[in-house]
Amino acid sequence: MKKLIAILIFLFLIPTLKANTNIQVSIEAARDVNVGATFDVIISLNTNQTILSFETNLIYDENKLELRDYSGINGFFLTKSNNKLTATNSSGRTGDFQIIKLTFKALENFTAGEGSVIEFKNIKASTQTEQFNIEDISRTITVVLPKSSNNKLKSLSIDGSSIANFSPSTTTYNLGTLNKSSITIAAEADDNKATVYGTGVRQLNYGKNTLSVDIVAENGVKTSYIIHVERFDPRSTNNFLSNLNISSQSINFNKNILNYDLIVENEIKVLFISAVAEDNKATITGIGNQNLKVYENKIEIVVTAENGAKKTYTVNVIRKDEYGNTKKVNQSTMLENLNLIGIEILFDPNRTNYTVIVDKGITNIEIEADALDKNSKVKIINNDLEVGDNEIIIEVTDEDGDKTEYKINVIKESDVPIVKLNDALKFLETFEDDIFEIIIENEALLKKELLEKIKEKNVTVIVTKYHESRVVYQWTFLGSRIGDIEEINVIVLEGSEYMREINLITNFAKFINLNFQHSGKLPDYTTFKTYVGDDYEDGSILKLYYYNAEEDKLEMKNNNVIVHEGYATFTMDHASEYILTQALFEEEKESNLFWILIISSQVIIVGAIVFYVISKKRKKLNKEVIPTDSGDAS
Secondary structure (H helix, E strand, O other), X not given: OHHHHHXXXXXXXOOEEEEOOOEEEEEEEOOEEXXXXXXXXXXXXXXXXXXXXXXXXXXXXXXXXXXXXXXXXXXOEEEEEOOEEEEEXXXXXXXXXXXXXXXXXXXOOXXXXXXXXXXXXXXXXXXXOEEEEEOXXXXXXXXXXXXXXXOOEXXXXXXXXXXOOOXXXXXXXXXXXXXXXEEEEEEEEOOOOOEEEOOEEEEXXXXXXXXXXXXXXXOOOEEEEEEEEEEOOOOOOOOOEEEEEXXXXXXXXXXXXXXXXXXXXXXXXXXXXXXXXXXXXXXXXXXXXXXXOOEEEEEEEEEEOOXXXXXXXXXXXXXXXXXXXXXXXXXXXXXXXXXXXXEOOOOOOOOOEEEEEEOOOOOEOOEEXXXXXXXXXXXEEOOXXXXXXXXXXXXXXXXXXXXXXXXXXXXXXXXXXXXXXXXXXXXXXXXXXXXXXEEEOOOOEEOHHXXXXXXXXXXXXXXXXXXXXXXXXXXXXXXXXXXXXXXXXXXXXXXXXXXXXXXXXXXXXXXXXXXXXXXXXXXXXXXXXXXXXXXXOXXXXXXXXXXXXXXXXXXXXXXXXXXXXXXXXXXXXXXXXXXXXXXXXXXXXXXXXXXXXXXXXXXXXXXXXXXXHHHHHHHHHHHHHOOOOOHHHO
């Protein structure tokens, strides 16, 4: 009985081995690749069996090929142990399907035209009850010679003489000033497969010339060698007027003053312009009779020197209308009154720009504005005030759609004093409040003396980088948490020397790079705020990663940075290289769940058989020990 049970258990655990009669295995892969290129190898099955697992030994020359990645396809989970690949699928699959994807890279050790074999040996495929042996398969990969990328010059000469200090890696040269109308350029490519353009006789214009010699490599990549040369110009450059007269009008002429304004009466319809050039080789246009229209007229007198250089003298003439007005009055787009409640202004319907200063507590201004024409519409735009400059626009639009804008520049005072970095230390000597702001420019180093003063005063400091009126980024440091930090470089640059490495790790996902120029520890509870509104919408949840250059990996620091009003804000205790992104990067975790389920189910079945046998033995023993009912029992 024991032998029978053992045989049953063995037969259950070990699938039946059969020769392959109805399973075909095929390889899909490129046959020719370039050195350094990556390529995929796909293993496919064609079978009428339901395949649960597939295994094979992968053989390849690791000096020529590098296995970069591997994965299962169509629901198969792939594991690799040394050179053994095992793909499993708990549901199984039948038909014609792909099962394994391998990604290789052709290494530099390849010689052009040389082949390397990728082999799959000891191939087995298993169903629920059977295991099939399959013939070995292989694919030969041959490396092709890539096109040359050499786009350098070997030599470059002007009029038969090599350019001084020529170097293939130097692409810009200055020949200075030459007194000739042309030069002859000769150039030789470093690679005879490259093509050179821009050689031969090149004409020179008077003055500065920029000539280009282009070299295009066999693979199409171009490099341009730039030659700057100035041709000596003996021609006169004098384009001044010595005299300018306007009929019946008086102007205070000065040859160095280029713009003049005149207002003439309505009856003057024509002005006669006369002018004399300071150099008789110069020419003049724009003189003679000039007809005038009502209101604005621009008369341009152009003086051209012998060498072609031009100078324009402009006379702006306003001819009054028949009523004596100097411009068209459109009363239908004018305000009759403008009143800023609580703020005094001197209103003039013809004045369209005003500036007022308001207290920091004012959030908006109550405005009363009425159009002079009752049929025109008045619209007030942007009356919510923020600290700093604000612009309120009052539009007056008539029935024809014509519009006049009255603009009110409102300066709202801030309750946080603002100083430049160079003035911060002196400012702190007399500062008695608890918070102030430092504005930084291109260089921004908070030195030890300033940090000690911030700590001594126990104040909060906000350090801000602006572009025009927008905050680009902003730091907040607590004086009580400065600690023993010697100095802090608060500059943050765009771009990084590690951009290529980070792109490879992120698979070129979208991210914002934060290249902090400070490297190392920061004061506790340091807060950093940066503008991200051009890339992410409000409400977006970003993740903050630290790039560890030594280990070439990203480390999650904060997975819940919420974009608010275009900015991302987070605390930091260390600065170097960081990125903000919506992408999630995790190390791939392998799972052996399928095999755990298989082994567990087999253990349960074996245990049930053992329990059944033991139970039968116990019943048999009980029958032998327990006495039967008889008279001897008394």
